[in-house]
Amino acid sequence: GAVVSQHPSWVICKSGTSVKIECRSLDFQATTMFWYRQFPKQSLMLMATSNEGSKATYEQGVEKDKFLINHASLTLSTLTVTSAHPEDSSFYICSAAYLSDYEQYFGPGTRLTVT
Amino acid sequence: QKEVEQNSGPLSVPEGAIASLNCTYSDRGSQSFFWYRQYSGKSPELIMFIYSNGDKEDGRFTAQLNKASQYVSLLIRDSQPSDSATYLCAVGGGGSYIPTFGRGTSLIVHP
Numbered sequence: 001g002a003v004v005s006q007h008p009s010w011v012i013c014k015s016g017t018s019v020k021i022e023c024r025s026l027d028f029q030a031t032t033m034f035w036y037r038q039f040p041k042q043s044l045m046l047m048a049t050s051n052e053g054s055k056a057t058y059e060q061g062v063e064k065d066k067f068l069i070n071h072a073s074l075t076l077s078t079l080t081v082t083s084a085h086p087e088d089s090s091f092y093i094c095s096a097a098y099l100s101d102y103e104q105y106f107g108p109g110t111r112l113t114v115t
Numbered sequence: 116q117k118e119v120e121q122n123s124g125p126l127s128v129p130e131g132a133i134a135s136l137n138c139t140y141s142d143r144g145s146q147s148f149f150w151y152r153q154y155s156g157k158s159p160e161l162i163m164f165i166y167s168n169g170d171k172e173d174g175r176f177t178a179q180l181n182k183a184s185q186y187v188s189l190l191i192r193d194s195q196p197s198d199s200a201t202y203l204c205a206v207g208g209g210g211s212y213i214p215t216f217g218r219g220t221s222l223i224v225h226p
Contacts, residue, residue, distance in 0.1 A: 043218040
């Protein structure tokens with residue numbers, strides 16, 4: 001149980017384009033979903049927290065107009081990186097929580113490369 | 116500002132030895148404690164969680180929690196090369212349901 005999927009697993013896009021990443025909880029209804037970014041050899045950086053049907057809460061320093069989060073249902077959240085630039089290249093990981101909000105189950109991650 | 120501290124390592128242990136990973140946290144109100152394992156290029160995987168003082172064992176893994184001293188540790192018995200990874204400590208509770216992650220400790224188990 002507690003399986004979280006992400007799609008795509010990797011994506012290459014050109015600078016200035018937008019990329020959408022999907023995060024799905026496959027066998028449970030997630031009360032909360034989280035989006036993280038991780039640069040090489042660095043720790044997880046929480047970008048935003050989203051609850052189904054409400055606006056995402058962004059961490060300080062994360063541009064909400066650049067990283068659009070939509071949590072349309074209890075099993076699906078999407079992150080859209082708008083007008084991507086090479087510095088947005090990173091490993092994006094979502095996680096979902098259920099039962100207790102503390103226990104997070106991570107998706108496999110999406111590696112984004114912006115050329 | 117809640118803080119979770121881990122030694123970045125790397126911690127190097129021989130195969131078959133016990134690996135001991137430590138984590139300290141700043142918020143005394145913390146209620147839940149997690150250990151995640153992250154292989155290079157992969158996302159974190161939850162391996163242990165503990166809520167009460169004392170020890171919790173699961174196979175070769177033992178989590179130890181001492182709330183008075185504000186530390187949580189992870190012991191890996193009979194370490195294997197496949198245990199080589201970064202181990203992330205996460206602490207939740209204390210007014211926020213969002214766990215705070217430490218920077219992780221890199222573990223290397225050499226044959």
